[in-house]
Structures are given as C-alpha cells and as structure tokens.
Amino acid sequence: MIELEGLTKRYGEKLAVDHLTFTVRPGIVTGFLGPNGAGKSTTMRMMLDLDNPTSGSVRIDGRHYRSLRDPLKVVGALLEAKAWHGGRSAHNHLLCLAQSNGIPRTRVREVLDTVGLTSVAKKRTKGFSLGMGQRLGIAAALLGDPEILMFDEPVNGLDPEGIHWIRNLMKNLAAQGRTVFVSSHLMSEMALTAEHLVVIGQGRLLADTSMAAFIAENSRSYVRMRSPDHERLRDVLSGAGITARPASDGSLEVDDEDAPHLGELAARHRITLHELSPQRASLEEAFMQLTAESVEYHAHDGRPPEEVPPGAPAAPPGGRPGWGADWRKKGA
C-alpha cells in the first residue's frame, strides 16, 4: 500500500500540495480526483521520489521509494506520455528499461502483447499516435510486474476503444490484488473505474471515501417543474409547505417530493405544466460542487458578467461546448 503523511509541497509562494494524509490500499482501483492545478501530478511525482516534499512523507509498503532495491518491480507508473527517445523502437525502449532494472528480456514481449503493441514493436516510437504512446507508457509501468501501479490521467486524449481498454486493464490489475492509483479530473470517468476516491482541491484533501458512499451522498434527486404560470405554481407549492428552488433556466427544482404528487397538486389548482420530470444530479455536478471553492481557473461562458443571474451555476471546467474558452484566474 501507499501511505501519505502530511505530504506538503511549496513552490515559492504557491502551496501546491497541502498536508495530504491518506492511504491507497491494494485490491481496488483508487481514483485521485481534482480540478486542473489541484496538485495531483505533484503528489504523484513525490510518491515516486521525482520531487522532494517540503515536509511530510510517502511510504511504499512501509519504505521510502529511495530505499526500494528494485523500484520498477515494486511500483510501475505512467506519468507523462512520450517520456522516451523517439528514435528508438518500442521494443528497444522497453528492453533498455528491462536491462537496466534486472528484469528478464522475456518480459518485454509479454508486456508488448498485453498492451497490444506487438505488431508495431519494431517501429520507431516517434511515429506513434497518442493512444499508442499511452499503451507504451503502460507497458513500461507493467514491465517489472509490480504490485503497485500509478497512472496520471491515463485516458487523456484517447479514443473510446482506448478508454475502454485502459478502464478494464486497471480493474483487472486491481482484481489481481494490486494497488492501483489513477488520477483524473473527470468524475464521470472515475465513477466507471474506481472503487475508492481521494479528492483534492488546491492541494488540500477534500474527500477520502468509497465510491458507493460518494454516490449515495451526492446523487441529489429532485423534480424539475416548468410552467407558464411560474409565480402561481411557486405560491401553490409554498402554500403546501413545499420549497421550490428557481433554477437559472426558468424552471423550479423541488427536493424530497415525488413527481405524481406535485403533478396532482398543480392539477388541483388548474396550473398548466410544461415539464414535470424526476432528475438525478450527476456525479460530475457533485464533484464540481465539492471542488467549487478550490477551482483555480474558471471558464468564462461568454456572457458579460451583468447578464449572469445571481446564483446561476458556474460554467463547467473546460467551458460549455460552443462557448469561447476564455480562461480567467479566479478573482482576476
């Protein structure tokens, strides 16, 4: 397992990782989630001794990474794609790694086969697509047959087939009893892969919970109501002791009530409804709410500030499709 204790990293004024304490356990996929700039990569680099913590520690099976005798046989990692010499073939790249780490050369063929690169093993890697590059990076991580695997944003830029493949690979590795730690800034992706979640924002721990508990706590269900007689509907609901929240799109959102009951109430008062639909807030929304305070960069959705109604939801990270992606530092 991997244990972090008060792990902290400061770059000048910037506290990139702020006293992180958590444990990554074997046998499951643990998702490491946080918005852009939250400190995920910095944390992973410190786990692998590629960066020195300002304070705190990381233990890999009880030991510091530096004191592991054959690190590649203990921890395999995919940190950034294409961290290799483009003039070398995939086979030679892996062979160099194997030879310098006391790993038998037969293992090179095995991992090439596992990641589906056997047919291009002799080709120079500089012609590799992003997906092939990710597969080669994963082959390198698997080379030493390690019990602990770390993947930093492994699905970035991959096509659906590649994403599906990586997802299954991670689950299979965990099912073999290995410790699998994978970072992402996409909650929807993690919901399909991880059994446990560690969420950070601006370097701080925001949640350390099972995926099941996170879903149970955060999948808010409510009923959306839309009526041309908006104000009267609100009054009727309020008269019945029901609180309705006005949403930015002009609808009303009602918690803790079922749709048939609300529909009958409106009908009794002869209020026309244009929409009466049970909704379940997405996990992506729950994640955005959890990290809202700690998102460093907010997308500007194109509307001038005065046109944004108070309380309207912020544009999701990355901006709404079709809107200009004008990145503004929060508070700027």
Ligand SMILES: Nc1ncnc2c1ncn2[C@@H]1O[C@H](COP(=O)(O)OP(=O)(O)OP(=O)(O)O)[C@@H](O)[C@H]1O
């Ligand atoms: N070498 C460095 N020098 C100065 N600041 C750094 C350095 N590396 C990272 N940072 C800062 O530390 C913070 C955390 O960065 P990090 O790359 O770890 O975040 P992340 O969660 O991996 O983000 P992303 O999802 O965008 O990759 C950011 O504000 C970043 O600008």
